[in-house]
Amino acid sequence: MQELKNTIRRNIQQYTMIILLAVIWIVFGITTQGVFLTPMNITNLFLQMAFIGIASSTMVLIMVCGHIDLSVGSVIGFCGALIAYFLKFANWGIVPALIVTILAGSLVGLWQGFWVARMHLPAFIVTLSSEWVFRGLIIAVTNSQTIQPNNEAFKVIGQGYLPNIFGADASINGTALLVGVIAIVIFIITQFNIRRNKKKYNFAVESKGLFAARLILLSAVIAVFFWIFAQDRGVAVPLLILAVVILGVSFVSLNTAFGRHIYAIGGNREAAALSGVNVQKVTWILFILEGTMAAVSGIVYTARLNSAAIAAGQGNETDVIASAIIGGTSPAGGKGKVVGCVIGALVMASLENGMSILSMGSFEKYLAKGLVLLFAVAIDEVTKNAKN
Amino acid sequence: MEDFILQMQNITKTFPGVKALDNVSFDVRRGEIHALVGENGAGKSTLMKVLSGIHVYGTYEGNIVYNGEIQKFRSTRDSEHAGIAIINQELALCTNLNIAESIFLGNEIKNKQGIINWPETYKRTSEALERVHLSINPETKVLSLGVGQMQLLEIAKAISKNARLLILDEPTAALTDDESARLLSLIREFRSEGVTCIYISHKLDEVMSIADTITVLRDGQTVITKARNEITKSEMISYMVGRSLTQMFPRREHHPGEVLFEMKDWSVDHPQIKDKEVLHNININVRRGEIVGIAGLMGAGRTELMMSLIGAYGNNIRGQAYYNGEKIEIHSSEDAIKNGICYVSEDRKRYGLILMQDIRFNVSLPVLQRLSKGGVIDDNELLKEVAEYVTALNVKTPSLEQLTRNLSGGNMQKVVLAKWLMTHPTVLIMDEPTRGIDVGAKVEIYNIMNDLVDKGMSVIMISSELPEVLGMSDRIYVMHEGSITGELDYRDATQELVMEYCTGEKHMNKNN
Numbered sequence: 001m002q003e004l005k006n007t008i009r010r011n012i013q014q015y016t017m018i019i020l021l022a023v024i025w026i027v028f029g030i031t032t033q034g035v036f037l038t039p040m041n042i043t044n045l046f047l048q049m050a051f052i053g054i055a056s057s058t059m060v061l062i063m064v065c066g067h068i069d070l071s072v073g074s075v076i077g078f079c080g081a082l083i084a085y086f087l088k089f090a091n092w093g094i095v096p097a098l099i100v101t102i103l104a105g106s107l108v109g110l111w112q113g114f115w116v117a118r119m120h121l122p123a124f125i126v127t128l129s130s131e132w133v134f135r136g137l138i139i140a141v142t143n144s145q146t147i148q149p150n151n152e153a154f155k156v157i158g159q160g161y162l163p164n165i166f167g168a169d170a171s172i173n174g175t176a177l178l179v180g181v182i183a184i185v186i187f188i189i190t191q192f193n194i195r196r197n198k199k200k201y202n203f204a205v206e207s208k209g210l211f212a213a214r215l216i217l218l219s220a221v222i223a224v225f226f227w228i229f230a231q232d233r234g235v236a237v238p239l240l241i242l243a244v245v246i247l248g249v250s251f252v253s254l255n256t257a258f259g260r261h262i263y264a265i266g267g268n269r270e271a272a273a274l275s276g277v278n279v280q281k282v283t284w285i286l287f288i289l290e291g292t293m294a295a296v297s298g299i300v301y302t303a304r305l306n307s308a309a310i311a312a313g314q315g316n317e318t319d320v321i322a323s324a325i326i327g328g329t330s331p332a333g334g335k336g337k338v339v340g341c342v343i344g345a346l347v348m349a350s351l352e353n354g355m356s357i358l359s360m361g362s363f364e365k366y367l368a369k370g371l372v373l374l375f376a377v378a379i380d381e382v383t384k385n386a387k388n
Numbered sequence: 389m390e391d392f393i394l395q396m397q398n399i400t401k402t403f404p405g406v407k408a409l410d411n412v413s414f415d416v417r418r419g420e421i422h423a424l425v426g427e428n429g430a431g432k433s434t435l436m437k438v439l440s441g442i443h444v445y446g447t448y449e450g451n452i453v454y455n456g457e458i459q460k461f462r463s464t465r466d467s468e469h470a471g472i473a474i475i476n477q478e479l480a481l482c483t484n485l486n487i488a489e490s491i492f493l494g495n496e497i498k499n500k501q502g503i504i505n506w507p508e509t510y511k512r513t514s515e516a517l518e519r520v521h522l523s524i525n526p527e528t529k530v531l532s533l534g535v536g537q538m539q540l541l542e543i544a545k546a547i548s549k550n551a552r553l554l555i556l557d558e559p560t561a562a563l564t565d566d567e568s569a570r571l572l573s574l575i576r577e578f579r580s581e582g583v584t585c586i587y588i589s590h591k592l593d594e595v596m597s598i599a600d601t602i603t604v605l606r607d608g609q610t611v612i613t614k615a616r617n618e619i620t621k622s623e624m625i626s627y628m629v630g631r632s633l634t635q636m637f638p639r640r641e642h643h644p645g646e647v648l649f650e651m652k653d654w655s656v657d658h659p660q661i662k663d664k665e666v667l668h669n670i671n672i673n674v675r676r677g678e679i680v681g682i683a684g685l686m687g688a689g690r691t692e693l694m695m696s697l698i699g700a701y702g703n704n705i706r707g708q709a710y711y712n713g714e715k716i717e718i719h720s721s722e723d724a725i726k727n728g729i730c731y732v733s734e735d736r737k738r739y740g741l742i743l744m745q746d747i748r749f750n751v752s753l754p755v756l757q758r759l760s761k762g763g764v765i766d767d768n769e770l771l772k773e774v775a776e777y778v779t780a781l782n783v784k785t786p787s788l789e790q791l792t793r794n795l796s797g798g799n800m801q802k803v804v805l806a807k808w809l810m811t812h813p814t815v816l817i818m819d820e821p822t823r824g825i826d827v828g829a830k831v832e833i834y835n836i837m838n839d840l841v842d843k844g845m846s847v848i849m850i851s852s853e854l855p856e857v858l859g860m861s862d863r864i865y866v867m868h869e870g871s872i873t874g875e876l877d878y879r880d881a882t883q884e885l886v887m888e889y890c891t892g893e894k895h896m897n898k899n900n
Contacts, residue, residue: 197768198768200768201768201771201772203768203771204787255764255765255767256756256760256763256764256765257756257757257760257763257765260749260752260753260756260765261753261756263742263745263749264742264745264749264753267742267743267744267745268738268741268742268743268744270738270739271738271739271740271741271742272742272753273700273720273721274698274700274721274731274733274739274740275721275753275754275807276720276721276722276724276725276753276754276811277722277753278720278722334742334744334745335744
């Protein structure tokens with residue numbers, strides 16, 4: 001019991017955000033008379049938040065490092081415009097178009113990294129500048145026209161689903177069930193591996209009961225989601241991309257020297273430098289990573305809409321930053337978890353989606369998003385103080 | 389009956405674990421210049437913080453009688469209101485403001501509507517500047533002033549508030565000889581106008597030339613108060629250090645080998661002030677299995693010397709570093725670590741630890757690359773190594789997941805040490821290794837140092853505590869104002885002798 005209390009206390013922040021998300025879903029479930037919680041709508045919800053979640057993953061690390069990126073919205077739009085241009089007007093194949101667009105995103109990061117890491121300009125200013133520069137470049141690339149690539153392979157990235165192994169007409173999507181089972185199996189195996197390794201070195205592990213409870217609970221959550229997907233169109237490709245990005249970036253942040261150096265820099269830049277951390281190099285690579293993920297996000301976004309407009313991505317930087325913050329990232333640096341941003345992005349997308357079903361307008365949506373952001377951080381601050 | 393402007397009676401001030409002031413009495417006559425001298429950590433600054441209300445009434449025992457009344461200062465505003473102004477060692481100026489704004493900051497001249505009266509502000513600023521003989525436009529930005537001018541500006545600010553008791557803490561530490569002379573004559577001028585002055589300085593020559601009365605503090609106690617003409621400089625030194633070494637220092641016989649690390653002709657310029665050399669032609673070396681102490685007073689340039697070695701301080705760094713007879717290039721801490729050299733900072737919280745992270749994170753930080761396989765950190769191996777060092781250094785903590793900000797000073801220092809030992813260094817530079825640590829932990833740190841040296845490591849120890857330098861070092865360098873003034877074997881060193889080198893009384897390159 002004491003152990004359970006300690007675990008909860010240590011992870012209180014993550015739990016409050018999950019509870020917040022659950023409350024939002026329950027409220028919308030009731031007020032929309034169940035429409036919000038239908039398998040179709042839940043799938044749509046994930047489709048809507050996937051590109052925000054992708055960009056948020058590295059935004060978390062940028063903020064952990066003590067910086068910010070205000071240019072994400074424009075870079076999403078710019079990379080979307082690029083790939084639309086390549087496919088429609090340059091008649092490139094999907095593969096070269098993808099590669100060059102993603103490289104373009106990395107170059108954007110290289111440029112910003114130069115000013116932030118090498119020239120020591122504040123990231124706030126560098127990325128604010130990029131926000132405008134790339135908004136301008138979108139207009140140049142699209143020639144002020146909305147481009148519709150109409151490329152079938154490209155559309156799959158934003159709106160496709162894995163083919164159903166039960167056959168296209170089956171009422172249940174077998175692929176979703178299969179992927180769900182695989183996910184649960186991988187999850188359980190890795191957890192057991194970690195535990196066995198710790199035991200091998202005689203380190204303290206959580207009690208058997210707690211370990212089992214945690215495994216069952218999280219497996220159940222995975223199962224419920226894939227069961228929901230199975231009743232609708234199955235596993236969406238953008239969701240798969242989101243999962244790969246989140247797991248990848250999260251792994252890098254937790255299990256590589258580069259990742260831990262980011263946390264060290266954000267926690268205490270001078271001490272990190274004196275401990276042999278190459279602050280300039282880490283910051284630079286981080287911005288390149290951020291630009292790359294913005295490109296991936298832009299590709300998914302443009303593919304979903306099958307259109308690259310000059311206003312594409314406008315204002316999305318606020319959603320991306322808010323997702324990171326609601327997910328528990330400290331704007332002051334040093335603290336934050338990559339997986340948290342998925343919850344943050346889900347909270348933002350749920351508000352947007354649920355209020356749309358209730359036919360509310362922009363006025364209410366902005367109001368709700370603004371206040372939820374504020375209260376999420378306020379709750380976090382209060383629980384943190386209570387803990388101390 | 390004598391006219392005392394200030395009588396501090398039986399002041400005792402305790403910090404957790406340390407008695408910083410122990411029953412100190414300190415009386416200042418009206419209109420005199422009263423010098424307060426003592427070693428680093430003798431309690432001078434603490435005493436002045438009590439007086440100026442930084443340590444508020446109720447946090448200390450004893451009485452402050454000022455102008456015949458017991459004072460209960462709750463803030464520096466209270467003491468300023470009473471006419472006491474303190475000018476700190478580190479100047480507290482907002483460099484983005486101009487002189488007039490700076491002088492009247494927090495004390496603005498306003499009309500009834502609350503709008504600042506600029507003509508009056510500038511007029512009064514000019515008057516204040518005139519009193520300190522600073523002929524400079526009141527609209528000049530503080531940023532563009534030299535250190536000496538900033539000092540004068542601080543004094544002008546105090547005078548503009550009608551200060552009757554001026555406290556100057558190491559006012560000439562950063563000044564040139566010329567600027568110092570001007571400051572001293574200014575202080576004499578103030579004396580003739582009836583302003584009383586408490587003058588804290590390490591520079592005994594200055595003290596002898598300016599003070600009417602001298603009080604010596606040592607280990608938080610008043611040793612003596614005497615008129616200037618009743619005391620000599622060497623007497624002053626022996627009062628400052630007069631204490632015998634206790635059994636605190638576990639002296640072990642070391643057997644130093646060949647020279648392992650060496651700095652030659654090392655000169656460094658000030659990081660901000662162009663062409664101002666702060667370290668002059670320094671030559672030091674350390675042999676394998678040797679503890680070399682670097683003694684000196686605050687501001688002698690010891691920390692700057694070591695920070696410049698790892699590229700973290702200074703401009704235009706000249707000179708060479710040799711490791712095992714080979715020339716090495718070090719531009720960052722990363723380079724230093726690769727060459728087996730570690731610098732353990734004096735400021736653990738600022739330069740040593742990431743306080744929001746746990747012990748495991750901090751200890752493993754410099755060696756994450758070494759502990760990675762194919763780019764992925766081997767967390768089990770990492771935990772194993774961290775646990776080894778943390779246990780070996782006897783860090784008292786419930787778990788390795790304890791946040792470092794929750795540790796005591798001694799345990800923080802051990803965690804920092806564990807971190808550096810993870811890099812397998814051969815030269816360990818320790819800056820004030822036992823500052824702010826309780827006695828028990830100090831002895832533990834000393835034992836660790838001896839163990840490391842027995843294993844063939846070399847230690848360079850910067851310390852402001854003379855007993856520590858004498859008790860631990862095999863060889864001692866002494867620094868004074870950016871130069872090495874002496875090199876001594878521990879067998880020849882006495883506190884008095886080292887202090888004479890510290891104050892520049894003796895200099896190995898000058899025949900005196």
